[in-house]
Amino acid sequence: MTLSKEGNPFIVSENVTIPAGKSVIIMDSCIFLFKPFTGITVEGSIEVNGTPENPVVFTSFYNGKYNPNAVQQPDLFDWNGIVIAARAREV
Secondary structure (H helix, E strand, O other): OEEOHHHOOEEEOOOEEEOOOOEEEEEOOOEEEEOOOOEEEEOOEEEEEOOOOOOOEEEEOOOOOOOOOOOOOOOOOOOOEEEEOOOOOEO
8 A cells, every 4th residue: 555645634543553464655745643542553564755855744633733623732642653563574
């Protein structure tokens, strides 16, 4: 699966798992807004192709810079982050 900026912003409302044997490629300029207590677990492969000029952003759903409709300020631990499993194939 390849994700591009045309899908921006990607709202993550449930935990996402990239299972063993599967691969996700994230192209530059993608923005992921994570709702509370959600995150990504990588058991397969993930490739993130951001650049300094066009980064990939993983942030809280409440980050007003990327979500102008945010109803509160972002806080530490708003989302669970990215977990790389020991059996992950490529990161």
